[in-house]
Amino acid sequence: MKLTAITKDDAAQWLLKGTLMLVITSLSACVTINIYFPAAAAEKAADKVIDEIWQVPAGASSPADTKPSVPAASPVMPSATPMAPSVKPSVNQESAP
């Protein structure tokens, strides 16, 4: 039977034919691919590079954010410490108004 006779040489020949066909189709496809600029990929790449250069989480936003947060944190701490041991005054304060 022919079916049993699939040798290495056969497979190689099929692959060769297939590769040839792929090359032909790819060449025609390449003409189309090269015309179009990958805009979405470029945008993604740009965002990544800009974030790295501007260091968006660390460099750009933190100088504005850390300055108000440091003075804001210090008034909270003294007010929190007297409130912490006495629970009752805080309950009274809530019920008073």
Next chain:
Amino acid sequence: MSLSIKSRRFGSGLLCFFLQIRAGITKTLIGFLAAAFMTLPAYAALDLDVNTPAVAAVKASMQNRHSQLLTHYQSGAVGLTAEGFVAVKDASLVPLSQRGALATLVKEENMDRVQLYRGIAVANGHPEWEGEIQHTFALRWIDKAQPGWVVQRDGQWVKK
């Protein structure tokens, strides 16, 4: 009558052609799929490469310069142009003694930006993409600029 003969001829011709190619098509198709499968990883990478040594060097240089430029962006002395560069928008916001340094800073930043756009295009095997990469960056720089920074829109300087 003539129409039916014509169509029959056409039909038999098509059948002949089909029979002729049918013998090898299955095998060729198997080979085609195998070859396509093997080359698949090459097409799977659709992202642009931005990590070549040349691009990384430019990025590092721009990263270092950013801390100096940041104050000028915030004050409005330096703005982001529609072409993907930076420009001195209002030099009067900078002390006279520092204006020379500011001009140098802007000039060096723009030289790096040219290298960045060209570097990415070359790194991805398409030097002709430089202009489009520059345009993409121009839009993204402006879009990502923080409130208060000066950017160029429709030829006009506007504060974000």
